[in-house]
Amino acid sequence: MGSDSDDTPHDHEVELWIPGDSRHIGAARAVAAALGADLGFDLDQIDDLRIALSEAVGVALENQTPTPKLHVRFSVSGDQVTMSVTRSDGLPLPPMDLLAERILASVVDSSGVVGHEIVMKKSRNLRS
Numbered sequence: 001m002g003s004d005s006d007d008t009p010h011d012h013e014v015e016l017w018i019p020g021d022s023r024h025i026g027a028a029r030a031v032a033a034a035l036g037a038d039l040g041f042d043l044d045q046i047d048d049l050r051i052a053l054s055e056a057v058g059v060a061l062e063n064q065t066p067t068p069k070l071h072v073r074f075s076v077s078g079d080q081v082t083m084s085v086t087r088s089d090g091l092p093l094p095p096m097d098l099l100a101e102r103i104l105a106s107v108v109d110s111s112g113v114v115g116h117e118i119v120m121k122k123s124r125n126l127r128s
Helices: 022-038 043-061 098-107
Strands: 014-019 068-076 079-085 111-115 117-123
Touching: 014 111, 022 043, 022 068, 022 079, 043 068, 043 079, 043 098, 043 117, 098 111
Parallel strands: none
Antiparallel strands: 014 068, 068 079, 079 117, 111 117
16 A cells, blocks of 8 residues: 555544444444554454444444434554544433443443543553
């Protein structure tokens, strides 16, 4: 793709719009896995990214009829992946229940609702 001579990933962002249906989360999970692999995450850490994304989508879609489209943004900086999920309707996200908070706490380094988005961060050098 590029003419860089090294294989070091560079800071960048990837954005997806997916239908508000859990059947389409696989596309976003594949992007999370690819970015984690590019950063040298091990298989457990890559699975952690996928689990976190699935949980965030579940929270964003909870009790929503009709379901809004979801905006999923991935930002790579150094050895860290930041993932965020927002809804296209601009409505506030429902509060995360205790189970969702605990799941996210076990698979990413930090997570929380910031404004109208769920933000999750995971670095290669921290928890696996």
